[in-house]
Amino acid sequence: IVMTQSPDSLTVSLGERATINCKSSNSLLYNSNNKNYLAWYQQKPGQPPKLLIYWASTRESGVPDRFSGSGSETDFTLTISSLQAEDVALYYCLQYFGTIKTFGQGTKLEIE
Amino acid sequence: EVQLVESGGGLVQPGGSLRLSCGVSGLIFSRFWMTWVRQAPGKGLEWVANIKYDGSEENYVDSVKGRFTISRDNAKNSLYLQMNNLGVEDTAVYYCAMTTMVTLDKWGQGTQVTVSS
Numbered sequence A: 001i002v003m004t005q006s007p008d009s010l011t012v013s014l015g016e017r018a019t020i021n022c023k024s025s026n027s028l029l030y031n032s033n034n035k036n037y038l039a040w041y042q043q044k045p046g047q048p049p050k051l052l053i054y055w056a057s058t059r060e061s062g063v064p065d066r067f068s069g070s071g072s073e074t075d076f077t078l079t080i081s082s083l084q085a086e087d088v089a090l091y092y093c094l095q096y097f098g099t100i101k102t103f104g105q106g107t108k109l110e111i112e
Numbered sequence B: 001e002v003q004l005v006e007s008g009g010g011l012v013q014p015g016g017s018l019r020l021s022c023g024v025s026g027l028i029f030s031r032f033w034m035t036w037v038r039q040a041p042g043k044g045l046e047w048v049a050n051i052k053y054d055g056s057e058e059n060y061v062d063s064v065k066g067r068f069t070i071s072r073d074n075a076k077n078s079l080y081l082q083m084n085n086l087g088v089e090d091t092a093v094y095y096c097a098m099t100t101m102v103t104l105d106k107w108g109q110g111t112q113v114t115v116s117s
Helices: none
Strands: A003-006 A009-012 A018-024 A038-043 A050-054 A067-072 A075-080 A089-095 A107-111 B003-007 B010-012 B018-025 B033-039 B045-051 B058-060 B068-073 B078-083 B092-099 B111-115
Touching (some): A003 A089, A018 A038, A038 A067, A075 A089, B003 B092, B018 B092, B018 B111, B033 B068, B033 B078
Parallel strands (some): B010 B111
Antiparallel strands (some): A003 A018, A018 A075, A038 A050, A038 A089, B003 B018, B018 B078, B033 B045, B068 B078, B092 B111
């Protein structure tokens, strides 16, 4: 399964909305439980990735509610409703539907 | 507190071998799938391999199949990655990660592997 993120980089003003897209080459929706096997991660320089969202839209414990995930089957979106300075990072989607998991290529989020 | 600590990285010549380790503390290691993820310099994340909680199933990305072997020792709360026939394309920070709930939610800080002559 190939994961393609867009854009590769994004510049947003503080307090504005940031939107990152992730497209899968195969549906990530498992019909038996109606769940999308898609997660979002944030990675800051010199740090390991941090899980933000799983099941496409469920926020990990402790993640601020300005982060939200949406989408189904092959098209997904990570939205940061009001960008904060600490949100500058790389963002990755991950599909965990297949036996072999795959990440998107990443999106670099910067402040204008 | 859950901790994952990788070790074993270093500089190795092309064609050489290296064995990475990941020690886990703070939870019952034997209950969880474990994964290796790598990140080449300035590049994105690449899922490398995973292993079932009891060691009965292993999966590999095509680029490492036949060269890398993932294993675990539940008695020692440790995960391993034996890497053989290394190439310059294997140069990366290698992270161990675990799935305690749904997907990779606990990560180590990573260990650097450099393949160069």
